[in-house]
Amino acid sequence: xxxxxxxxxxxxxxxxxxxxxxxxxxxxxxxxxxxxxxxxxxxxxxxxxxxxxxxxxxxxxxxxxxxxxxxxxxxxxxxxxxxxxxxxxxxxxxxxxxxxxxxxxxxxxxxxxxxxxxxxxxxxxxxxxxxxxxxxxxxxxxxxxxxxxxxxxxxxxxxxxxxxxxxxxxxxxxxxxxxxxxxxxxxxxxxxxxxxxxxxxxxxxxxxxxxxxxxxxxxxxxxxxxxxxxxxxxxxxxxxxxxxxxxxxxxxxxxxxxxxxxxxxxxxxxxxxxxxxxxxxxxxxxxxxxxxxxxxxxxxxxxxxxxxxxxxxxxxxxxxxxxxxxx
Amino acid sequence: xxxxxxxxxxxxxxxxxxxxxxxxxxxxxxxxxxxxxxxxxxxxxxxxxxxxxxxxxxxxxxxxxxxxxxxxxxxxxxxxxxxxxxxxxxxxxxxxxxxxxxxxxxxxxxxxxxxxxxxxxxxxxxxxxxxxxxxxxxxxxxxxxxxxxxxxxxxxxxxxxxxxxxxxxxxxxxxxxxxxxxxxxxxxxxxxxxxxxxxxxxxxxxxxxxxxxxxxxxxxxxxxxxxxxxxxxxxxxxxxxxxxxxxxxxxxxxxxxxxxxxxxxxxxxxxxxxxxxxxxxxxxxxxxxxxxxxxxxxxxxxxxxxxxxxxxxxxxxxxxxxxxxxxxxxxxxxxxxxxxxxxxxxxxxxxxxxxxxxxxxxxxxxxxxxxxxxxxxxxxxx
Numbered sequence: 001x002x003x004x005x006x007x008x009x010x011x012x013x014x015x016x017x018x019x020x021x022x023x024x025x026x027x028x029x030x031x032x033x034x035x036x037x038x039x040x041x042x043x044x045x046x047x048x049x050x051x052x053x054x055x056x057x058x059x060x061x062x063x064x065x066x067x068x069x070x071x072x073x074x075x076x077x078x079x080x081x082x083x084x085x086x087x088x089x090x091x092x093x094x095x096x097x098x099x100x101x102x103x104x105x106x107x108x109x110x111x112x113x114x115x116x117x118x119x120x121x122x123x124x125x126x127x128x129x130x131x132x133x134x135x136x137x138x139x140x141x142x143x144x145x146x147x148x149x150x151x152x153x154x155x156x157x158x159x160x161x162x163x164x165x166x167x168x169x170x171x172x173x174x175x176x177x178x179x180x181x182x183x184x185x186x187x188x189x190x191x192x193x194x195x196x197x198x199x200x201x202x203x204x205x206x207x208x209x210x211x212x213x214x215x216x217x218x219x220x221x222x223x224x225x226x227x228x229x230x231x232x233x234x235x236x237x238x239x240x241x242x243x244x245x246x247x248x249x250x251x252x253x254x255x256x257x258x259x260x261x262x263x264x265x266x267x268x269x270x271x272x273x274x275x276x277x278x279x280x281x282x283x284x285x286x287x288x289x290x291x292x293x294x295x296x297x298x299x300x301x302x303x304x305x306x307x308x309x310x311x312x313x314x315x316x317x318x319x320x321x322x323x324x325x326x327x
Numbered sequence: 328x329x330x331x332x333x334x335x336x337x338x339x340x341x342x343x344x345x346x347x348x349x350x351x352x353x354x355x356x357x358x359x360x361x362x363x364x365x366x367x368x369x370x371x372x373x374x375x376x377x378x379x380x381x382x383x384x385x386x387x388x389x390x391x392x393x394x395x396x397x398x399x400x401x402x403x404x405x406x407x408x409x410x411x412x413x414x415x416x417x418x419x420x421x422x423x424x425x426x427x428x429x430x431x432x433x434x435x436x437x438x439x440x441x442x443x444x445x446x447x448x449x450x451x452x453x454x455x456x457x458x459x460x461x462x463x464x465x466x467x468x469x470x471x472x473x474x475x476x477x478x479x480x481x482x483x484x485x486x487x488x489x490x491x492x493x494x495x496x497x498x499x500x501x502x503x504x505x506x507x508x509x510x511x512x513x514x515x516x517x518x519x520x521x522x523x524x525x526x527x528x529x530x531x532x533x534x535x536x537x538x539x540x541x542x543x544x545x546x547x548x549x550x551x552x553x554x555x556x557x558x559x560x561x562x563x564x565x566x567x568x569x570x571x572x573x574x575x576x577x578x579x580x581x582x583x584x585x586x587x588x589x590x591x592x593x594x595x596x597x598x599x600x601x602x603x604x605x606x607x608x609x610x611x612x613x614x615x616x617x618x619x620x621x622x623x624x625x626x627x628x629x630x631x632x633x634x635x636x637x638x639x640x641x642x643x644x645x646x647x648x649x650x651x652x653x654x655x656x657x658x659x660x661x662x663x664x665x666x667x668x669x670x671x672x673x674x675x676x677x678x679x680x681x682x683x684x685x686x687x688x689x690x691x692x693x694x695x696x697x698x699x700x701x702x703x704x705x706x707x708x709x
Contacts, residue, residue, distance in 0.1 A: 057444065080413070080444065082388060122360075122388035150361035153369065154385055166361070166373040166385050173377055 233291020504615025606635025
């Protein structure tokens with residue numbers, strides 16, 4: 001993106017003075033980073049008072065809107081599980097038509113939130129179509145690795161060997177048998193105006209990406225990792241630590257795709273590991289802190305499974321380095 | 328290897344009982360997608376199926392779940408999915424395909440409040456008509472309504488048996504009350520469970536026609552890979568399964584798809600009654616609501632009122648003859664259901680203005696109390 005204006009940088013001082021558009025009082029689990037994620041996203045909006053939020057079914061949707069309350073101080077709509085980007089398509093296309101007819105001066109900004117259930121599985125069709133039609137919206141997929149809202153069922157985002165209630169751990173199977181979808185690459189392959197991965201821990205990086213995604217003309221997608229202590233089984237205050245380690249082990253590399261140049265660029269928090277690979281931590285350090293991977297370590301250490309997880313992580317990491325000419 | 332039939336007693340919830348019923352009926356494939364209040368069925372199947380040599384797969388949505396079940400059925404495996412109303416809304420296209428291709432499959436719908444997302448964690452019986460009319464076109468399905476945890480088990484087996492017998496999708500229409508209620512479940516010995524399997528072709532492959540019905544209007548079903556030529560399509564098709572767009576083919580096919588259920592309804596319908604012999608007021612209730620109604624009947628009888636309860640167990644096809652018999656002496660019929668009036672229409676069709684039919688609807692998650700029903704009974708008995 002060749003920008004003539006200097007890039008927006010989030011400053012805590014400014015944020016502290018901004019109005020909260022995602023307010024306190026929502027009922028996410030204690031320590032759930034999805035609330036921080038939503039709040040950061042709302043603080044990064046270029047036109048906060050002129051933004052519409054369309055939301056797919058998920059933890060964030062349920063917990064932020066429990067009757068008779070809502071945490072949203074913007075026009076907000078829950079469509080359904082599979083169709084938030086389609087709903088956004090209609091909102092945007094209708095506004096454009098009204099503007100053409102001279103009935104509107106301005107088209108509001110459009111932000112779509114979904115979880116990994118919607119973003120990786122049931123909603124792929126709607127998102128794919130909306131990106132193809134080049135609707136102007138930012139689609140944020142916050143990924144907590146499973147259907148946590150219905151009580152921890154595996155999704156296309158669940159990593160291999162993770163326990164969920166539908167990828168049980170026992171003698172027959174060591175948790176989920178399949179790797180997770182490279183969903184950001186799937187959406188980047190649609191050649192949107194902008195696509196990125198982010199982590200709730202790297203707040204500056206995430207907020208800058210939200211700003212870019214909102215400002216760019218055309219569809220934008222951000223896949224942000226947001227740990228879940230109910231499923232991942234770590235002490236509830238360590239959510240940010242989990243998100244940080246996922247980046248430091250290169251399990252969840254941070255990168256951007258710019259539609260204008262069609263380039264993949266490693267973001268600063270991950271670029272350091274490409275430049276100094278010795279700094280990259282073994283993925284085991286991240287796995288062993290999580291109860292959902294306990295069977296890789298206890299009662300007997302499963303070196304074969306840990307090595308397999310490391311191999312898959314390394315392959316993905318090598319691939320994104322290659323795409324960004326850092327490999 | 329674990330046992331498929333866990334003979335013995337259990338204190339468990341309806342959702343688990345449905346899963347165990349399916350396994351006892353021979354179900355070895357489950358494709359599912361999480362949805363409240365049916366997720367426990369998927370969780371149970373995910374836990375149990377790998378241990379008994381079956382397969383659970385989690386799909387990317389309900390469309391895929393239902394269609395994977397259809398595919399599995401063509402592989403000769405008894406297959407099931409479980410969901411709630413919003414999931415059935417997505418599955419309806421495939422349910423029509425299953426009716427058209429005469430595919431045995433079982434769907435458990437643990438009903439919650441609707442429309443749309445509605446009340447995910449609350450009870451409802453508002454998918455009664457969706458089960459019958461969900462997909463487009465003329466077709467028939469089978470739907471059974473359990474009223475206890477034991478019936479979740481028993482009727483899931485029955486749904487499999489009927490589905491196999493008639494090559495038709497069969498619903499277990501449970502409400503959230505029954506799905507999440509915990510009660511005693513008695514699982515009989517494997518040998519005591521009646522199992523019906525689909526008819527297989529008895530003719531050599533060159534003579535087999537996958538949609539040529541026998542006297543019961545049901546065609547024998549080969550499995551993909553058995554060596555029979557099998558062509559299945561959602562288009563109107565002849566006995567070979569090939570698409571034919573003329574009137575004659577549609578006239579042969581569609582009435583048969585409906586009549587194989589309508590004309591065999593005596594073999595399918597089931598209803599239970601309580602104190603209906605001399606009943607002047609007949610209550611009609613089903614599922615979780617029937618539990619309240621049972622109490623209301625007992626209370627009313629203790630007070631000397633002649634009240635009876637009619638509980639349809641099969642809702643599609645509707646047990647018309649059984650209802651007529653139960654309502655023989657009734658002056659009033661009162662339908663209590665957890666919706667804004669669905670099955671009441673079917674009751675009215677059967678009663679035909681002979682006596683007044685009253686509706687006590689409820690659309691707010693919790694069932695009626697026996698007192699609610701007593702109030703209506705008192706108003707009618709005078």
